[in-house]
Amino acid sequence: MKKMGFVLASTASLLMAGAAYATDVKIGVLNDRSGIYADIAGEGSVIAAQMAVEDFKATDKGINVSIVSADHQNKPDVGSNIARQWYDTENVDVIADVPTSSVALAVNEITKEKNKIFLASGPASSDLTGKACSPNTVHWTYDTWALANGTGSAMVAQGGDSWFFVTADYAFGHALERDTSAVVEASGGKVLGAVRHPFPGQDFSSFLLQAQGSGAKVVGLANAGGDTINAVKQASEFGITQGGQALAALLMFINDVHALGLEVAQGLVLTGAFYWDKDDQTREFSARFQERNAGQKPSMIEAGVYASVLHYLKAVEAVGDKDAAKVMAKMKEMPTEDPLFGKGTIRADGRKLHDMYLFRVKKPDQSKAPWDYFETVATIPADKAFRPLAEGGCSLVK
Amino acid sequence: MFELLGIPPQVLFGQLLLGLINGSFYAVLSLGLAVIFGLLNIINFTHGAQYMLGAFGAWMLLNYLGVGYWWAVFIVPPIVGVTGIVLERVLIRRLYHLDHLYGLLLTFGLALIIVGFFRQFFGVSGLPYRPPPLLNGGYNLGFMYLPNSRAWVIVASLIVCLATWFIIEKTRLGAYLRAATENPTMVGAFGINVPLLVTLTYGFGVALAGFAGVLAAPIYAVNPNMGADLIIVVFAVVVIGGMGSILGSILTGFGLGLIEGLTRVFYPEGSAVVIFVIMALVLLVKPAGLFGRSV
Numbered sequence: 001m002k003k004m005g006f007v008l009a010s011t012a013s014l015l016m017a018g019a020a021y022a023t024d025v026k027i028g029v030l031n032d033r034s035g036i037y038a039d040i041a042g043e044g045s046v047i048a049a050q051m052a053v054e055d056f057k058a059t060d061k062g063i064n065v066s067i068v069s070a071d072h073q074n075k076p077d078v079g080s081n082i083a084r085q086w087y088d089t090e091n092v093d094v095i096a097d098v099p100t101s102s103v104a105l106a107v108n109e110i111t112k113e114k115n116k117i118f119l120a121s122g123p124a125s126s127d128l129t130g131k132a133c134s135p136n137t138v139h140w141t142y143d144t145w146a147l148a149n150g151t152g153s154a155m156v157a158q159g160g161d162s163w164f165f166v167t168a169d170y171a172f173g174h175a176l177e178r179d180t181s182a183v184v185e186a187s188g189g190k191v192l193g194a195v196r197h198p199f200p201g202q203d204f205s206s207f208l209l210q211a212q213g214s215g216a217k218v219v220g221l222a223n224a225g226g227d228t229i230n231a232v233k234q235a236s237e238f239g240i241t242q243g244g245q246a247l248a249a250l251l252m253f254i255n256d257v258h259a260l261g262l263e264v265a266q267g268l269v270l271t272g273a274f275y276w277d278k279d280d281q282t283r284e285f286s287a288r289f290q291e292r293n294a295g296q297k298p299s300m301i302e303a304g305v306y307a308s309v310l311h312y313l314k315a316v317e318a319v320g321d322k323d324a325a326k327v328m329a330k331m332k333e334m335p336t337e338d339p340l341f342g343k344g345t346i347r348a349d350g351r352k353l354h355d356m357y358l359f360r361v362k363k364p365d366q367s368k369a370p371w372d373y374f375e376t377v378a379t380i381p382a383d384k385a386f387r388p389l390a391e392g393g394c395s396l397v398k
Numbered sequence: 399m400f401e402l403l404g405i406p407p408q409v410l411f412g413q414l415l416l417g418l419i420n421g422s423f424y425a426v427l428s429l430g431l432a433v434i435f436g437l438l439n440i441i442n443f444t445h446g447a448q449y450m451l452g453a454f455g456a457w458m459l460l461n462y463l464g465v466g467y468w469w470a471v472f473i474v475p476p477i478v479g480v481t482g483i484v485l486e487r488v489l490i491r492r493l494y495h496l497d498h499l500y501g502l503l504l505t506f507g508l509a510l511i512i513v514g515f516f517r518q519f520f521g522v523s524g525l526p527y528r529p530p531p532l533l534n535g536g537y538n539l540g541f542m543y544l545p546n547s548r549a550w551v552i553v554a555s556l557i558v559c560l561a562t563w564f565i566i567e568k569t570r571l572g573a574y575l576r577a578a579t580e581n582p583t584m585v586g587a588f589g590i591n592v593p594l595l596v597t598l599t600y601g602f603g604v605a606l607a608g609f610a611g612v613l614a615a616p617i618y619a620v621n622p623n624m625g626a627d628l629i630i631v632v633f634a635v636v637v638i639g640g641m642g643s644i645l646g647s648i649l650t651g652f653g654l655g656l657i658e659g660l661t662r663v664f665y666p667e668g669s670a671v672v673i674f675v676i677m678a679l680v681l682l683v684k685p686a687g688l689f690g691r692s693v
Binding site: 037195197202233255256259261264294 | 409412413416417419420517521522524526528535536543545547548617619623624627628659662663666667669670671
């Protein structure tokens with residue numbers, strides 16, 4: 001009887017301990033699942049988040065994670081509605097990914113208002129850690145400043161000192177054009193003009209002709225995904241590079257190169273945060289990912305979703321709670337470490353710091369296997385890769 | 399050297415020519431829609447998906463069977479047309495006696511299913527299509543560099559548009575078609591197989607969409623959404639030209655391509671909406687469209 005009482009008591013205490021330590025976390029992966037950014041994020045980002053939860057062994061650590069996902073269709077109004085609904089009625093704690101800067105800026109505001117957490121991997125606008133910065137947002141993978149700094153400086157260093165921009169007409173394109181112009185001018189180059197194309201676009205011939213007519217040495221494509229694919233394809237058709245102008249795809253993903261084919265994409269210089277073939281760890285992850293994602297290697301956005309969710313779960317485990325303020329403080333205090341981006345830190349303005357890379361797209365005869373597309377031209381160290389803390393104009397930085 | 403509103407004439411000529419080339423796509427696509435609407439009274443929302451099928455058809459022939467572009471120009475449109483005939487026989491014909499709205503909903507739903515199917519298998523980024531050697535390179539016209547691929551688009555679509563116009567307006571078959579549009583019962587009474595005529599017309603309209611898709615394959619990214627982006631504009635073209643008007647849709651297609659091209663020079667941000675602004679204005683002044691007959 002005594003023994004029985006002991007067993008009961010210890011079971012009860014175990015159960016109570018379980019109740020005290022089990023944290024239920026709900027992660028919402030919000031991105032484009034059907035439009036021009038669906039291949040660089042989309043279902044792949046959901047898979048990446050799931051893999052982060054599995055690799056972290058969240059359940060063993062007393063964290064019950066559920067993942068939901070939705071399609072924001074690249075529309076800020078649609079994205080805002082989903083974010084509000086998730087936070088208000090579906091108890092979502094974290095929104096991850098959110099490519100398309102205009103949608104991300106809206107989600108950034110809502111997340112701050114509701115005091116939740118936003119792990120931004122997909123969006124590019126550097127305003128997320130600049131004038132729109134928020135104590136509730138971590139901007140993980142890349143931003144327009146880093147892209148401009150990488151590709152812009154490299155092109156100017158190669159002699160491309162006059163630029164003409166073909167820019168997607170929304171928050172992201174504007175930010176990328178602005179940040180790249182600043183880099184070009186700071187390096188002694190000139191910006192001769194820009195044309196803003198409707199987003200998303202299909203026919204870029206008119207804009208490319210204007211770029212050709214400008215006589216600029218570099219045609220900077222400040223767009224992404226399907227827009228970049230179409231623009232690069234048509235630039236090759238109109239003989240932009242044969243005419244002596246260089247093409248700078250300021251934001252280009254491995255999936256875009258896959259869609260273009262090396263024949264058309266070869267020689268393009270681009271800035272990125274992640275490449276699947278970097279080392280054994282990235283190759284191991286990418287092989288597992290590819291199996292689950294219809295044969296596609298991870299884009300840097302999907303890699304960023306994996307790494308940011310992993311870091312978030314570590315912070316929840318360390319805090320033992322999912323309170324947004326405490327978890328954010330922990331995320332910024334703990335150094336980050338994951339197999340895809342290596343070691344890094346998160347700055348006060350929410351900017352995640354890691355090395356960035358300057359890649360060049362291989363020639364068809366250099367490519368040994370499918371997805372063997374990039375050679376690394378330079379590594380931009382973490383402390384040089386992103387905008388200095390003081391220059392962003394973020395109100396969190398005193 | 400004269401300038402027009404600060405734009406040098408070379409730039410202007412270049413943009414006008416590009417406008418005409420884009421107009422060729424609008425013309426071929428809106429022609430197909432006009433033919434289908436004229437005879438079937440169906441607003442064929444599947445048209446964008448069928449255009450996409452044309453581009454994918456060319457890609458599949460090249461990548462699975464090694465059949466090149468020039469064969470695809472002749473092989474793919476009939477194949478896409480046959481898929482249209484199957485749809486017409488199995489589904490669309492059941493709706494002829496109902497309101498336009500039912501046909502619109504059915505074809506819209508079919509478009510979503512077809513596009514979703516391709517998205518599942520091929521993703522959205524698209525597939526590389528290697529143009530044939532003849533379409534590589536181009537000519538320097540002095541005011542612009544004209545790629546062969548674009549020159550071919552304008553020539554091919556002009557031929558197809560004119561041939562279609564000729565068949566419908568000037569031949570006996572066309573006369574049957576036009577008569578069947580006016581009064582199917584009467585034409586049937588003369589021993590003409592009207593249902594067969596209707597089916598073949600739908601197949602022909604769809605084949606035109608497939609043809610435009612093949613033309614697009616070397617130029618645009620071959621991806622499942624390529625038609626959805628274009629079809630809304632093409633519907634606006636059809637509305638402006640007048641629903642069911644053959645010549646109207648051809649002329650409006652080229653004309654709106656020109657206007658859109660000019661907008662891209664003077665106010666590029668507005669180039670996505672200019673066609674819809676014109677549509678609104680035309681509907682206010684001439685509700686039946688520029689070339690349509692008011693009923």
